Amino acid sequence: MTLSRFLRRTVFWLAAAALALWSLGPVYWIVVSSISTRIELYTVPYKHWIPQSPTLQNYIDVFTTGPKYRAGGFLPSATLLYSGVRNSVIEALLAAALLSLLASLAGYAFARLNFRGRSFLFFMMLLLVPLPIWVSLIALFQLMSVLGLIDTKLGLVLLFVAYGAPLYVWLMQTYIRATPRDIEEAALIDGASRFRALRTVVLPVALPGLVSVFLVAFLTVWNAFLIPLIFTNSENAQSLTVVLSLFIGQYEVAWEAMSAAAVVTMIPPVVMALFFQRYVVRGLALGAVQ
Structure with missing residues (x-):
C-alpha cells in the first residue's frame, strides 16, 4: 500500500x-x-x-405515575404519554398511507399521461415544495376553525397530506419515469387499463421508491412539532412531540424524565427504518441515478 x-x-x-x-x-x-x-x-x-x-426509575416515573407538579413546572402523566404515542402512530400511518397513494397516482399522471396544462401544473406544484408552513399558518388556522377540524386527528392528517403532497408527488414522478415503458405498454396492449397497469406493473417495479416515500412521510409526521402544537389543544389529538415539550418547565427542564420518554419516542421510527432499509437504499440509488 x-x-x-x-x-x-x-x-x-x-x-x-x-x-x-x-x-x-x-x-x-x-x-x-x-x-x-x-x-x-x-x-x-x-x-x-x-x-x-x-x-430505570425515570421510565417508571413517566409511564406509571400521574401528573406531577414540581418547582420547575409540570411533568406529564402516563395517560398523556400513552395518548401521545397512540395519536402519533395513527396520524403518521394515515398521513403516510394517503401521501403514498396520492403520490403514486399523481406521479404516474405526470410521468406517463399527456394532458393539457401538465407542465404548468407540475411547475406550480414544484413552487410549493420549498414553501415553509409558517407562511400560511394564519390562513390555515382560520380555515380549519371554519371546518371544525381544530384539535382533531383528521385535521392534522389533512394538513400533513396537503403540505407534503408536492414533494412526494415529485419524488414518485421521478421514480416512475425511471421504470421501463415496454412492460407497461405490453400490459396495455393485452387489454389492461391504466389503473391496472399502474397497480400490477409500474408500482411493483417502483416499489423501492414507494417505500421510501412512505417511510420519509412517516418520519416527517412523527417528528412534526409546529403543526400539532398550533392545531391541537388537548390529548384528543396531541402528538408525542407536543407531550415531550411539557417536560420543559418555567425554571428548569426535567431532563431525566424527558430523556426516558424521548428514548421510547425513537423506537418506532428506528424499527421502521431498519425493517425497510433495503428498499430505502435501492430507492436512494435509483434517485441518484436519475
Missing part, C-alpha cells in the same frame, strides 16, 4: 468516525440521561458519560 493511498484511507475513516460521532452523540447522551439519576445530570461540570448508578 502506497503512502498516498494510506493517507486517503486514513482521512476517509477519520471523517467517517467524526460523522458517526456527530450523528450518534446526541442519541447516546439521551440514552445515558434516561438511566441516570437527577443528581448525576445536574453535576457541574458534567462528567457522567457512563452512569455511576444506572436506574
Whole structure:
C-alpha cells in the first residue's frame, strides 16, 4: 500500500468516525440521561458519560405515575404519554398511507399521461415544495376553525397530506419515469387499463421508491412539532412531540424524565427504518441515478 493511498484511507475513516460521532452523540447522551439519576445530570461540570448508578426509575416515573407538579413546572402523566404515542402512530400511518397513494397516482399522471396544462401544473406544484408552513399558518388556522377540524386527528392528517403532497408527488414522478415503458405498454396492449397497469406493473417495479416515500412521510409526521402544537389543544389529538415539550418547565427542564420518554419516542421510527432499509437504499440509488 502506497503512502498516498494510506493517507486517503486514513482521512476517509477519520471523517467517517467524526460523522458517526456527530450523528450518534446526541442519541447516546439521551440514552445515558434516561438511566441516570437527577443528581448525576445536574453535576457541574458534567462528567457522567457512563452512569455511576444506572436506574430505570425515570421510565417508571413517566409511564406509571400521574401528573406531577414540581418547582420547575409540570411533568406529564402516563395517560398523556400513552395518548401521545397512540395519536402519533395513527396520524403518521394515515398521513403516510394517503401521501403514498396520492403520490403514486399523481406521479404516474405526470410521468406517463399527456394532458393539457401538465407542465404548468407540475411547475406550480414544484413552487410549493420549498414553501415553509409558517407562511400560511394564519390562513390555515382560520380555515380549519371554519371546518371544525381544530384539535382533531383528521385535521392534522389533512394538513400533513396537503403540505407534503408536492414533494412526494415529485419524488414518485421521478421514480416512475425511471421504470421501463415496454412492460407497461405490453400490459396495455393485452387489454389492461391504466389503473391496472399502474397497480400490477409500474408500482411493483417502483416499489423501492414507494417505500421510501412512505417511510420519509412517516418520519416527517412523527417528528412534526409546529403543526400539532398550533392545531391541537388537548390529548384528543396531541402528538408525542407536543407531550415531550411539557417536560420543559418555567425554571428548569426535567431532563431525566424527558430523556426516558424521548428514548421510547425513537423506537418506532428506528424499527421502521431498519425493517425497510433495503428498499430505502435501492430507492436512494435509483434517485441518484436519475
